[in-house]
Amino acid sequence: MAKLITRDEWRVVVTGTLDLSVPDGPRLQVRIKDAVIPPQRLGDFGWVSMSDSRVSSDIEGDYQRRCEEIVRALRSQHPGVKAEVMSTTTETCSHCGLVWEEWTTESAARWPAEDYVFGEPLCCDKAQDEWRAARAGVA
Numbered sequence: 307m308a309k310l311i312t313r314d315e316w317r318v319v320v321t322g323t324l325d326l327s328v329p330d331g332p333r334l335q336v337r338i339k340d341a342v343i344p345p346q347r348l349g350d351f352g353w354v355s356m357s358d359s360r361v362s363s364d365i366e367g368d369y370q371r372r373c374e375e376i377v378r379a380l381r382s383q384h385p386g387v388k389a390e391v392m393s394t395t396t397e398t399c400s401h402c403g404l405v406w407e408e409w410t411t412e413s414a415a416r417w418p419a420e421d422y423v424f425g426e427p428l429c430c431d432k433a434q435d436e437w438r439a440a441r442a443g444v445a
């Protein structure tokens with residue numbers, strides 16, 4: 307297991323018209339586009355704040371559920387808005403901690419002299435050894 311896929315920076319992105327009118331008050335509508343609502347941190351209880359890992363054994367799942375709650379609440383209050391849950395996916399190497407990179411057709415076009423195989427990891431020797439061993443096992 308060399309490639310670690312993590313998802314973080316969970317957020318809800320909202321586009322549409324929010325109706326902020328109050329009964330008997332002026333008509334008040336706000337048009338928003340790609341407004342970002344970050345969820346409350348898992349470890350943030352208002353009166354005390356802890357690290358996320360102390361309060362959750364499934365940080366990604368908990369953030370996802372928290373964002374889905376925001377989407378549901380928004381849709382029930384403002385049926386006209388489009389709200390979706392977004393996150394940033396990061397692929398890193400479990401051996402060296404660097405961002406995961408593989409040899410691709412684009413890399414081959416840029417560096418034709420190199421003789422890497424497509425899909426071969428580029429970050430460190432350990433990842434390459436593991437990848438080659440896995441391939442040898444399959445073949």
Ligand SMILES: [Zn+2]
Nearest residue numbers: 399402429430
């Ligand atoms: Zn590596």
